[in-house]
Amino acid sequence: MRIIEDPRSYALVMVILASFLTPFVASSINVALPSLGSELGMGPFMLSWVPTVYLLAVAVLLIPMGRLADIYGRKKIFQFGIILFTVSSVFAGFSISPEMLLFFRVIQGIGGAMIFSNVSAIIFSVFPPVDRGYALGWSATGTYFGLFFGPTLGGFLTQYFGWRSIFYFNVPLGVLCAYATGRIGFEWREAEGEKFDLRGVFLMAISLVFVLVGFSSILSIYGFSLFVVGMFLLYFFYRYECGCDSPLFDFDLFKNRTFTWNGFTTFISYFAGYPVVFLLSLYLQYFHGLDPWMTGIILSIQAFLIALASPVAGKFSDNKSPRIIAAVGLFIIILAMVIFSFSGFLYWIILGLVFMGVGFAFFSIPNSKLVMGAVEKRFLGVASATLVTFRVLGQLIGMALIVLLVDVYLVGGSVAVGPFRALMTVSFILFILLLLVGLVLTLKAR
Template sequence: MEEYTDQERRSLMFACCAAAFITPLLSTMMNLSLDALGHEFSVGSHSLGYVNTAFLLASVIFMVPLARMGDIAGKRKLFIVGVATIAASCMLAPFSTEFWMVVVFWATVGIGAAAVACTSVSMISDVFDRGRRGWAIGINTTCVYIGLAAGPFVGGVLNDLLGWRALFLVILPFAAVAMFMISRFKHEISPCAGGRMSWKGSVLYGASVLLAMGGVINLPAAWAAASLVAGLILLVVFVRQQSLSEDRILDVRLFRNRMFSGSCAAAFLNYASSFAISFFMALYLQSLQGLSATEAGMLMLVQPAIQAFLTPYFGRRSDVVEDKRILPTAGMLIIAAGVASILCAQVDTPMWCVVATLATVGFGFSMFSAPNTSLVLSSVPPHETGDASAMIAVMRQSGMMVSMGIAMTFISVIMGSADNIV
């Protein structure tokens, strides 16, 4: 491992933490603005779901190819491009005059977020040794949760006072901090420098994700099932092509590692079962409970605040616990209990029950996220951390997209277009 000074490690950590803070902050702020977007552009809940799914779809499609590109061209360079893409999109989004423009800019933010996600955790894993890796990943994950915690309150206040367009401008100072701090980290990390990019593999992967996830989020439309099947078939073709090709974007042999594949599957199932909570909770609190965006944001603050507070502790514990599977497993069980409680929510459900449920989910996530990520990165050799980091992010984002797809299908089946929910 290359030697790094403490100052260089701090600069990298500050840069990655600032970037990690940006996307969840904007995502949760946008959730609190869905009601305002629906009224301004005259769209219903099913259409509003495309705001989140566009972001997730773009990030999943670009995540794996960008991870390979980072290994070849340099993770630091790709990180800078990702932050710049997010900043540029946030500068242009407030000028949107049509709903589709908001969706397009949000998708572009997803591309930038993919570049950040597949490089930041990987660089942290490369720079910090095994004894401090869980702690460092825990700090980075904490910044994600701080963004999630701040988003509902900041988004609610800005939405009530200045409107949804102001939300994008809040991101720019944090993007500037990330750019400044990464400029102080002079090392370029390119484990596959001189390698070649598999454009054929990139196209196959992107097409398979687009068709499969496009089918998921458009169920129960008649054509959606065919799209889903076609996407899964293309995914099999992609895996076969990658296993035979010398120029690959993903080393599919990683999935022979049971620890790696099991942890990735856990991440997918975890987020698939729980991500839509924030989407439904924002609409539930504002449309059914009659709360303002600010009031809803304050209540939704509970879950990420607990995650931000407890994640560093569980990150440190993951460095010293003998069986590293214990914490993620316990976290998933607690999350399952919280999700089951949310299913029982009614129009007249007391607010303390909602708060207790969100707190339960937050506790479970704090126990799951950093330990599971550390487990994935520790299960592969150093030159594979880029692929591993990208894959855990793909599983997380794919799970989120499936969660939103199930949510949108539920809305369509139960309420038709669901235009009357907003």
């Protein structure tokens, strides 16, 4: 039973479960929205806030939670996040009003930020360099199995047990994850004794909320005004942090080319990759006549292959140059984008999704290893949180751009073959160009 006593075994169980839980909830709740809205009397506008408030809370609090973990202990913050996420899931399942549900979705987001900001940092704290890629691969497997099973298992639970069962499903997994965390008998707090910058937290939170909410409706005066104010506040946050003795985020990290260039490539990959599912979902249903269930199965190919290939990619990044492995992964993603931009045939789309799945696995694991390996131990929590922030911001801004392009190409909301193919072609060519920039940055960042 030696492996059970090894803290690395508990750490691996912990990160796999935590990595599964949060994306599972995020993806499964979308399937339950119609049922949820019918029972709680929520219209489309209020329903859109069910996933949005969670994402906003996560995006805004990732870096503060990473810094908090560096100072007070990564295991402590991670475990509290798991407990908070699990308890809020129970109360969300008991919700009797829209306001109650949205409140506990925000609490879930706070717990999610505590979890996400520490997964990579804990892996780098527990595992030696030769095993970190392997552990990151299993963490990614948990994440993408969560995304894979979210729509399918979430739909099954909603149909046969009601939407509340999605939240209750998290509880035993959360308890098991909290137990595994408690079995790790030591702590990491390399920045112990340093001050926690509350003013910086407030400034960054307000800035990001204004920027993200404003960018989502930037074509309106209201949205543009919020965006401009948010950018001004972000600049003020930067100036404040540069003069702070114990900053929330040390901007000197961006002087490290490996950290900055690979982090920006992370942003590019998620900016380009996240909207693909949205575009293909509409294309398959409107122009190939597929029903939502079959569309979901086809689109899940990508997540399923990432889940399967991630441990292999992690092992490769431990034994070979992570920079080269990440570049190969990006090249495969670019090939997928080329297929999507020039062919609308179903079998070619499936082939493109296969390429996307394998490519993302072989890019994201070594990329994470490069970013996390570029910083001192006392910044691991902040670096881990920053890496996830790059991903979340890439997803949010990538989708916001697609919304703008939809307004341009699909005038009046009509979905015709010609304009929609033009929308897809322009989007994918733009993604290809950005990914080529990311490929160059990955190869040059050393």
